[in-house]
Amino acid sequence: MMTEYLLIFISTVLVNNFVLVKFLGLCPTISVATKLEPAIGMGLATTFVLTLSSICSYLVYNYLLIPFGLEFLRTITFIFVIAVVVQFTEIVIHKASPLLYQALGIFLPLITTNCIVLGVALLNVQEQHNFIAATIYGFGSAIGFALVLVLFAAIRERIAVADVPLAFKGVPVTLFTAGIMSIGFMGFAGLVK
Amino acid sequence: MPFKLSTAPYLHQANSVAIMMRQVLYALIPGIALYVWFFGWGIVIHILLTSITALSCEAILLWLRNRPLRLFLTDNSALVTAWLLGSALPPFAPWWISVLGTAFALIFAKHLYGGLGYNPFNPAIVGYAMLLISFPGEMTKWPYLASLSGHYPGIVESMSIIFTGQPLGEITLDALSGATPLNTMKTQLNNFHTVTEIKQNPIFSYYGAKGWEWIGSTFFLGGVWLIYKRVITWHIPMAIIGSLLLISSLFFILDSDRYPSPLFHLFGGGSAMIGAFFIATDPVSAATSNTGKLIYGTGIGILIYIIRTWGGYPDGVAFSVLLMNIAVPLIDYYTQPRVFGY
DSSP states (O other), rough: OHHHHHHHHIIIIIOOOTTTTTOHHHHHHHHTTSHHHHHHHHHHHHHHHHHHHHHHHHIIIIIIITTTTOGGGGHHHHHHOOOHHHHHHHHHHHHHHHHHHHTTTTTTHHHHGGGHHHEEEHHHHHOOOHHHHHHHHHHHHHHHHHHHHHHHHHHHHHHHEEEOOOGTTTTHHHHHHHHHHHHHHHHTTTTTO | OOOOOOOSSOOOOOOOOHHHHHHHHHHHHHHHHHHHHHHTTTTHHHHHHHHHHHHHHHHHHHHHHHOHHHHTTTTTHHHHHHHHHHHOOOTTSSSHHHHHHHHIIIIIGGGGGTTTTTSSSOOHHHHHHHHHHHHHHTTTOOOOOHHHHHHOOHHHHHHHHHHHHOOSSSSHHHHHHHHHHHHHHHHHHHOOOOHHHHHHHHHBBBBBBBBHHHHHHHHHHHHHHHHHSSSSOOOOHHHHHHHHHHHHHHHHHOTTTTTTHHHHHSSSSSHHIIIIIITTTTTTOOSSSHHHHHHHHHHHHEEEEEEEEESSSSSOHHHHHHHHHHHHHHHHHHTOOOOOTO
């Protein structure tokens, strides 16, 4: 049992990384990860939200939707659950640590539109995870996202001062870098059978 | 009588990019010569192909970007990329593999980021990794040791294999090529054979694999010469070899039937040595501070072991270096030395 959970974790962080292998959550990766500091904050906030929303959507699906035979409503329900979790996080951070709230700014509500959050909730249903597996799946995918976000931000700080040809400045070279990082993460293929 | 006067600075450093790169090329030559001795002339033809492609790509891109041609073409950096990629490719690979890989490395991994000094990833490694995931069939066809197959591919035969895919005479290419020792070890271990059983195969020898151990040792000596010449520092190679040695010894002691010996990891192929001394030490894409270099090298060593032992690829050197290149900006950020006076 423990091995299975460990494999889920390694798989979501490295082998099936959501950003570099499944290509979900590219929008925050491209737009937020220009500087290292906000990237770390965004990564931490997303980790918290993603783990919590994965748990909540699991509970809502199994104890609310299935008993009432409303599985077909899962997409809209999950969006609702995610919005609530993000709002909840925002209120808590606002009260508990106004400084962090200031630092994160617009990124906090933006987590709602991160496709990984909805993707994890839906994939939990599709892969029929149990409660612990769903939690680890949410946590692992968030760690994978945060890892790529931080690495990517550090590389982009370096590219920002590089002598990139005019036609490739900005987003083109960024997307190309994401491609090369993806090639690198292909090396982990086969780590989890 | 006129006295020759010169002004300060009197201390003069003889190193320049062109000289350093040329010394890297010199250090590669003995290893490549042994390669020719054991596996035939394929590698030389591939190095010629990659060199021609690299120089022409470099020239075209410099011209497109309005940069001085002579200054950048004579700094030898394109040639180092070409030689490293050429000696990493299987000697029997078709000609378009080396042309495609070098063009990708030079155009996309180097000049798209602004050329020498700006590329966050080592161009040779990017080219090699791209080829490995795109053309796995061509990239895993390695020649048998000439002394084992009893057939030595000379210059003409190697050219025939590379350009037409056919050896001379009746013999087929499949009879001359097969899996590398590292690959054999991995597939056999996956079929639940023990290391001792697998080592019965004549391609293995006492401490590495026949032929490969000599090539690896020669690259090791070439690397030591580079350290002596102060082209590279000892930190990165030491960290890679040390961490690989340490982690493989640990598992070897735990279960010597399932995990091959540390020496096999170091000398079972030429890749560990050429990666540790020549590719990972690329001053542009490697970490800068000494602490950073040690972290970077240790990361590469551990990743090599993880990918080789539990991953899908028999040899993880290329991916490990690429992954740690990705992590370098972050390592540099956290290992910045304190500014003097603060």
